[in-house]
Amino acid sequence: MAAERVNSGEDGGADLYLELAPTGPRRAALAAALREAVRSGRLTAGTRLPPYRALAIDLGVARNTAADAYAELVAEGWLTARQGSGTRVAERVAAVRPPSATKPASGRAGVAHNLRQGQPDGASFPRTAWVAAMRHGIGAAPSEAFGPGDPQGRVELRRALAGYLARVRGVRTAPEHIVICSGFAHGLRLIFGGGVLAGPLAVEAYGLAFHREILTAAGVRTVALGLDERGTRTDLLVAHPATTSRHGARSVLLTPAHQFPVGGPLHSARRGTAVDWARTRGGVVLEDDYDGEFRYDREPVGAVQGLDPEHVVYMGSVSKSLSPAIRLGWMVLPPRMVDDVLAAKGLREAWAGVGDQLALADFIESGQYDTHVRRMRRRYRSRRAQLVAALAERAPHVTVTGIAAGLHAVLRLPPGTEAQTVARATRRGIALDGLASFRHPESPQPHEDGLVVGYATPPEHRYKAALDALCAVLPPRK
């Protein structure tokens, strides 16, 4: 077989790769090659072919040979020729092609109401403002921004984050101590999978199973710290043999602003204890500030990092504040850890897209990020109020906790009713999780039944219906 690549490239039109039989009449060979390309599904319905003149030039055949071959396939119904839109593969040919994959994003199939925690409503994404920030950010960037990327992340974004996190979260850092990643999970992989920190790692008795899986995959054993009314028992880091002599955790992963998913901030005394422990034992506190921007009261919620930037790794992302579709997160690191994290990341940026980095930098600097967070805070506060009101009216025996902040609440259930309630909800097309699915397998304390209800995901017009459906599956008063 001889083959030709049609670089109509040089004079307009689309590229086309064709294999022509080396012998025999050119028109027949060309027609056969085109027919085969369409029949095999290689050229799909609607695909635009190069002008026959360009095709002729590139194949080195006479113009009318190419024109005749096109005409032949048009006559046979393989191609269509329309004024203006040129020659294309006929639509009806699509019938022979396998259907395109159109399965919805995982976990959404067959769900009438999505009350899973932690997913902002996709409809709330600020498309116009984001694209404007992308235009500004890309427009203002130097050419080197579009070459191989600095694995630390664009300095424009690190500068914007240093200022924003200081102003809003009380974080104390500088751009050179921030490393950009593609989300919290990526950060965990870099720090533990990359050998920056080693286990055992103390974690909260309740947390995201996905994070525990990442740690396990990285060979890190986790030790669970119980919770009480003051939040996670960081006092056990020092006092409890389970995490010093026997397990000997060298770092602790906390969600101090709003314990995930139980809720409630870490008491100031417990914050101090964690930081003191890290300072005196040479440990590290990993602060997962997953929804720190969404607080609905006056309680102090400055980042623990602000207490001791030398011993706290502060991590955040845009997954809840903006969208999980934008794959950007950040690690605010103690200066001594920066090089190790960069070494774990590699010589060049392989993960975080530069366009998104430049867009987010502009989005923050222009104040659009504040504006979006405020808008969402208003919306979530009102959704939270609707949830509380609905429960007070229809299920007063169910208490709601953890609602001072965040995108979800915890509904406390009568002992032994959690599993059946989750099952009932699932049967009725309500997606939500029981507290049990967040419990550390070696949690030191007895489980309390509860539902983790995310109120951010349903579209505005479906939220009331979602609450009605939720109330209908709650267990009756005992």
Next chain:
Amino acid sequence: MAAERVNSGEDGGADLYLELAPTGPRRAALAAALREAVRSGRLTAGTRLPPYRALAIDLGVARNTAADAYAELVAEGWLTARQGSGTRVAERVAAVRPPSATKPASGRAGVAHNLRQGQPDGASFPRTAWVAAMRHGIGAAPSEAFGPGDPQGRVELRRALAGYLARVRGVRTAPEHIVICSGFAHGLRLIFGGGVLAGPLAVEAYGLAFHREILTAAGVRTVALGLDERGTRTDLLVAHPATTSRHGARSVLLTPAHQFPVGGPLHSARRGTAVDWARTRGGVVLEDDYDGEFRYDREPVGAVQGLDPEHVVYMGSVSKSLSPAIRLGWMVLPPRMVDDVLAAKGLREAWAGVGDQLALADFIESGQYDTHVRRMRRRYRSRRAQLVAALAERAPHVTVTGIAAGLHAVLRLPPGTEAQTVARATRRGIALDGLASFRHPESPQPHEDGLVVGYATPPEHRYKAALDALCAVLPPRK
């Protein structure tokens, strides 16, 4: 310490986190808190503070108390108050802050001429067209696009790629057999690190050390196949005991369109051999089509995948065709491998940004991608011609090979002169690599001295100077 978060949020202005001493006059406490926040560098130069009215409301202090505190810090020079721009942290305060990180992307420091292979000139990135594609793509996407992402990638992009790769590269696939990733390296990590395929893996005697490192890290032993005038010795997969009985490679990684970095296409007989081997031994051919779009002649270069979609994994990315700053790659998989790759990737998209995916889909569908590739092909062809002409004039004893395609050429050097030539180039600020740095440590054949010269990276106005500098460091005729 008591603390307040200023949610001037609800009525305009920026958020501000402040810690006030619980006792003593409010004005003094507020002034002290602001002063400390600025002195510590937490509030950086130029940061806009909320209007004093909003601050007063949120702190629960009298308006004039907040106004007086602001006035006090303005008087002290910590803050500036300007009509229109409100109250901001004074610029001169920046002096006390550490400088921002501004180190260039790795490998660029102190380089006058960058002739490293494989990096498109950042200045060639089509900013305007890309942002337009982003606007269209994001504008046309359904809301669910901004929720948790399908790990397979956006269907809009998989559809566009299926059509494009079929039309331009002869790939035969359907959207449901494509998985999006953040680049070729990510694809390798998923396939071997994720346990989709196991070693040993046959590779080409010359290739990217970075890729070998990824495979080694994944515990995959690589077996080197030699090269000759027909390209990589895929015939050895069957004949040579080194890759059957003794090593038993179960898959082979090839760059058939343009061997990297030596150059030259894989001979059709060798293509057939590789595919036959995979079919008869239940093996897999991994096709790295890193620069398949950039060919400057009529030689057939259809993807090997088109020969047998059931046994070839076709991989590509935008790193060379568009920019390494856009972190998008694709794996065209044999149907039976799709689920395993998705399992390795996880429940949700954690890597490839949805914005970039939607933008690239639109960029391809609109024909902009073809337009950009053609523009770059013209530019590279002319740079290639300038390189060949410069060498013919100033170093006729140096032969150039591998220039039928791609973004780089190989300059053959007299035996034993490679290392010193690279060292001389480095001393003169020319960044390039010798062929030796791409050689597999267990390559079965003797090394031939050569330089790998990338001609895509220098800006247009610097290219001639780069060629002059290059010719000046080449070894003299023996």
